[in-house]
Amino acid sequence: MSQTTAWSPVEGTIDEILEQVSDPLEAMRNSEIPCVIIRNAFPSAHCEALMERFYERGHLYDPREVGERTLHRVDIGTSLGKHANDPEAFYAHSQGTHELFNTLFEGYEDPVATLYESLQRLIPEKQVMVARDPDGRLYGPSIFRTYHYGAGHTPHYDSVSKRSKRYNFSVSRFRHQYAAVMCFQNSEQRGDTGEGVLYRAPMCPDFEKPLTEKRFREYAEETGIERVQVHLEPGDLYFFYSETIHEVPFIEGKKPRCVLASFIGYSEDDPEVYLWS
Numbered sequence: 001m002s003q004t005t006a007w008s009p010v011e012g013t014i015d016e017i018l019e020q021v022s023d024p025l026e027a028m029r030n031s032e033i034p035c036v037i038i039r040n041a042f043p044s045a046h047c048e049a050l051m052e053r054f055y056e057r058g059h060l061y062d063p064r065e066v067g068e069r070t071l072h073r074v075d076i077g078t079s080l081g082k083h084a085n086d087p088e089a090f091y092a093h094s095q096g097t098h099e100l101f102n103t104l105f106e107g108y109e110d111p112v113a114t115l116y117e118s119l120q121r122l123i124p125e126k127q128v129m130v131a132r133d134p135d136g137r138l139y140g141p142s143i144f145r146t147y148h149y150g151a152g153h154t155p156h157y158d159s160v161s162k163r164s165k166r167y168n169f170s171v172s173r174f175r176h177q178y179a180a181v182m183c184f185q186n187s188e189q190r191g192d193t194g195e196g197v198l199y200r201a202p203m204c205p206d207f208e209k210p211l212t213e214k215r216f217r218e219y220a221e222e223t224g225i226e227r228v229q230v231h232l233e234p235g236d237l238y239f240f241y242s243e244t245i246h247e248v249p250f251i252e253g254k255k256p257r258c259v260l261a262s263f264i265g266y267s268e269d270d271p272e273v274y275l276w277s
């Protein structure tokens, strides 16, 4: 990669991406590129139809109109972060997600399979699989996350081992963590809001203070850290190094943003690559 190239996503079909960068995961880890975007990885018409199905079957709803009527992210799937303190409940919930996903996509292509197969094609030398514990119990494979008005993520990084220190989970064995995110529905886009932002900032101790003080965005501006916003259409799938600082500026407008997302555990010298959510 030439040093003079702007820090911008490598995108296109999987073949087009691999022509430009032979080891995309390494290029992301080294901050040579922010992410790869597989355009039209999944049919956008299937995203729309599945979104309707999620509402019809009650998996998706406006959190301000249901239950406690408080704003929160609506998830379809299992989140390790939410269940980490209760591994038994986590594996039981994960099993429920596998059962749900077995029938949820009937009549359409399976977006979780698309996500896994796409990663497998990017790293053909590895075995891409659902994360599992030593007894074979599976983690949730992927999760639909729906962000309504006011929801998002402030700048952060994700690492089960380095940040969350969840050494009791098998995924902590991997040296690196990535994320795969497929757009299912965009919010009304207003400038800066509603779509993911990546900073050219693999986590380092200097960032702790601005992150905890919730002023990383200002810090990045002051110190000249590059940032890119990732513009996606339904069916586009992007991969990034989740140990680099990233955010999802809070959603505006009536229409929620919905994505399908998995984390990825990867080590250079480990033939297996685990995915979970």
Ligand SMILES: O=C(O)CCC(=O)C(=O)O
Binding pocket: 153, 158, 179, 181, 195, 196, 242, 246, 247, 248, 259, 261
């Ligand atoms: O939804 C996104 O674009 C990124 C969400 C996020 O922070 C993650 O997957 O780690």
Ligand SMILES: [Fe+2]
Binding pocket: 153, 156, 157, 158, 242, 246
């Ligand atoms: Fe994240």
